[in-house]
Amino acid sequence: MIIGTAGHIDHGKSTLVRALTGVDTDRLPEEKKRGISIELGYAFLDVEGSDARVGFIDVPGHERLVHTMVAGASGIDMALLLVAADDGPMPQTLEHLAVLSLLGIRRGVVAITKADRASPERIAEVRAEMAALLAPTPLSGAPILAVSAQTGEGVDALKAIILEAARADAAGAEGGFDHKAFRLAIDRSFTLAGTGTVVTGTIHAGQVRVGDELAVLPTPSGQPVLTRARSLHAQNRAVEAAQAGQRCAVALPGIAKNDVERGQWLCDPAIALQTHRIDVQLTLWHGEAKAMKSGARVLVHIGAAHVAASVALLDVDVLAPGESALAQLVLHAPVGAWHGERVLLRDAAASRTVAGGTVLDPFAPTRYRRTPQRLAELRALTLPTAPERLAGLLAVAPYGVDVARFAAAQGLASLTPDSVPNKALAQAGLALGATQTEAFEQAALAALAAFHDKQPDELGPDTARLRRLAAPRLPAPLWQTLLARLAADGRLGLRGAVAHLPSHGAQLTAQETRIAQKVAPGLAAAGFEGAWVRDLAKGAGESEALVRITLARLARQGDLHQTVKDLYYAPATMARLAAIAREVGSEHDGDVLAAQFRDATGLGRKRAIQILEYFDRIGLTRRVGDLHKLRAESTLFIE
Template identity: 80%
Template sequence: MPGHERLVHTMVAGASGIDMALLLVAADDGPMPQTLEHLAVLSLLGVSRAIAVLTKTDRADAARVAAVRAEVAALLAPTPLAGAPIVAVSAQTGEGIDALKAMLLEAARADGSRAEVDFDLKAFRLAIDRAFTLPGTGTVVTGTVHAGEVAVGGELALLPTSSAQPLPARARSLHAQSREVARAHAGQRCAVALPGIAKDQVARGQWLTAPTVALQTQRVDVRLTLWHGEAKPLRSGARVLAHLGAAQVAATVAVLDADTLAPGAGAFVQLVLHAPVGAWHGERVLLRDAAASRTLAGGSVLDPFPPTRYRRTPQRLAELQALTLPSAAERLAGLLAAAPFGVDLQRFTTAQGLLTLPPDAMPDGALAQAGQALGATQTAALEAAVLAALQAFHDKQPDELGPDTARLRRLTAPRLSAPLWQALLARLAAAGQIALRGAVAHLPSHGAQLTAQETRIAQKVAPALSAAGYEGAWVRDLAKGTGDSEALMRITLARLARQGELHQTVKDLYYPPATMARLAAIARAIGAAHDGNVLAAQFRDATGLGRKRAIQILEHFDRIGLTRRVGDLHKLRAECTLFTE
């Protein structure tokens, strides 16, 4: 109801947790300046159900009541409360009181039957608006429960804090609706006794939440509507006061999908807050001017983890559009369709304020692994990219079995998380589209089976290859040792190399995997002692090889992805898993 402008911030804190409002207008005075302020607050906070009540009808004649009724209806018309019933009452005579009671009871029954989207999945959140101490009880906080439920003895988190880490807490006892209870739930006014928490550790504007959704942020992306009565558009860079829960904090506006926000219009906006707040998807936000003299805009939180850069790109706007969908499952599906490198499911669940993902949250064809998820379209595109990259590698280096999986990731999906990359390879391997041999991936057609004659030759040359040591074995020498033709020996060894059974460093020079693994271990040891750098001279001295052969081996390591050539250095790739089995 109308009140002093200094108390509007208290009304905002209360209204952000309500489903329905009574807008009171005295019949003798008519709408007052604060009536407009409260109407703007209700409208911008998304309260779409209300009853307008004309009070003190005993102090006005019928003509005056009719005029005020028309005036109130005109005020409601351009707002979400348009068409709300208007009831004339008098506390002195009892006029209209029974009708008002009947409306309220009917609204309560209808509200109790509404099935709120994702209601059962929401974690506990209480916006703290008061803290005090009671003898024998300790610190007590009160506020409105915005979501979820809590039981006596339940573990909680107090936030935000100066340390950026939530403060652990426990509900010793609960009072809801002015009586002691074992559980409290969304919609109730609730008092929580917090043992071990000092009163000076708690302030108005903080939150009590379930530990799994504890977060604090100084940036939020919101869907915002500018009040239609504003004279000027809202521009990026505007300084405002943001009300969220029971908190009031200075903020700066950045309009994301337009240059300005016109009166009565909506837009995606990022708020850069001057102090940390708790914020979750769907929490209502209200903006007032920096002097706190009028209400400007309102909306709801879309993302408490927004990017600081590239926040206006088409991809980001598509993600924000997905976050406007009604259910968590739809929002996740929309994000997966828009995000090129997947979604962090734990981060999503926390931002949504959910205990867990809905059971039907993962769309068909999506890839999920270790708390990460990738959309079906992106998965199919990356699978095609992997197959194309392998084919190109085989065409360019037919004597190599294939690239190390870490190198293949750099070629096709360098920004994809490691768990999703492994899941992608596993899916391709399970479908028979690729083959994995240790840390190497290749197309199945690239590792053709040896003929009987080639198998016999491979068995005969195995001892000579092992005995060759770090120098390696040449095709002509192996052919002389077995009495086979050089052409047949060359074909056999090349096929063994394609299968990963041998390594060809230069044309016709081969090493068995065990020898190459020892050489790789030497390179890694040198790199570990020199900030990941391997010099040819150091490698030459450690292996006892000549400079030419040492360089040939290091260049082979560059090709297969163990190292990377930078000037005269060969830098170890930390993520490479070759020769680590």
């Protein structure tokens, strides 16, 4: 458990921590000389009868160093707010109380320090003042104790409260770590002889073990720097694993000290992301004199980073003091951010804390950020658990949810299969809500019925054309899965790449049936080169025009494949070509390269490209630049 000590300068934070732990958190020569904390200081207290250890972050109280206090406070579990009995609440007492409150910290204790210097009446007066200040904050009702580090008065009682909270935390952690992926807010980096670069920070989520692959972000390139955990120290001792809520030092091989700095994150590569825009649930501090409007310039603190930004209110025009609203923060530099991470806003001059909030979505959109659709999505992201948030998004997202992207934004390495609601349509990392699935099914069937009415002599459109008619914005993997579900339910027929209603069938005439039978041997013998209409007509002794009409009808029914004008393939031949394409793709990370496909089939380059372009059209592959990428969700030519 991490406890943050906060309070006005010279109100005895470092002295009290030393009385509780025996550790002097003023570690820099300048701190010793000036008698104040400049950097974050750390001390640890063992919990008797448990392996748990309490970490104290002694944050500085000097006004110009409040941003350092924020870096420490963003990862704490419990607040220890100090106020001197002789001075009473001072400016930084109020500032730190605002920071702790806006960070959502609900557990805390107030220590009235230097009790040996004040009368009982003065202590009672300060106690009443602090109780009144705490009343409108999440720390309302926190214990208030009078203590003296010099005489020892109240120190044991304060320690008992802290140890009781730590034991409760340890008991709650039994049975495993939290389910989120590892992330640590880096607040310090240094070089250690014989070890190399070491970073320290508070683990905000998940666990890390020695040897784990890790990512450092954000970076100027936008790509995370990959490394691994060579060794770990958690709560100031060597360990094999560390978890959320602990102070941790991680040795990183292959990274120079200058390549990592305060404000970056160390995280599981599965959730590595950086962003310039974050959508948040924002609360304006109740003590602010003025309301906040869109366009306000602020300094955003998240993790150990602080970045200039502007505020765009989303569901209100003006945010009044003490009120909450949805907002987007447009950042001047990239940050790491995940759902649930706390943010603090200070005014542009960094003179006071004005607001705080919770990250809802690190993938905030640039456009349409205030539409009813977007606001519904953000309200879904305020739900308590990740499965509930996913279900809420699926209920309002018109074209489905990218589940992998959602998991990364949530700080989850992955989602379990049962996280997607049973009635949702899921494929290739995408999911579509049950209501939207039903609507698209009806749209597909209606589009087919309309097609049959207009063109009764054709069996139906190919699936790609049907998608353009019924659901042009639905992702292709979800479309293919939706059609497969309709076919499995008997509500739709699929013949090759052609879709039709079960009640509809385009019948060949007697003449067309006769011609089809006569050209069948030529089609089968043509092999990978395919058969031209003129050659088939000559071999069958039939009119070229009649053969062309018959083959076109067969292709529309899905009984033949037409790659280019007048060039046809038998289904069995095209199935073998598709199998070769899949083999080539499996050897090249899903890329079907034209040269490799040509060599594997023995075809010329032109014919190989014609076939690959046909695969693009019918949905076996998709064109990306000069590449043809296999669609993992496609079941074409698979019996």
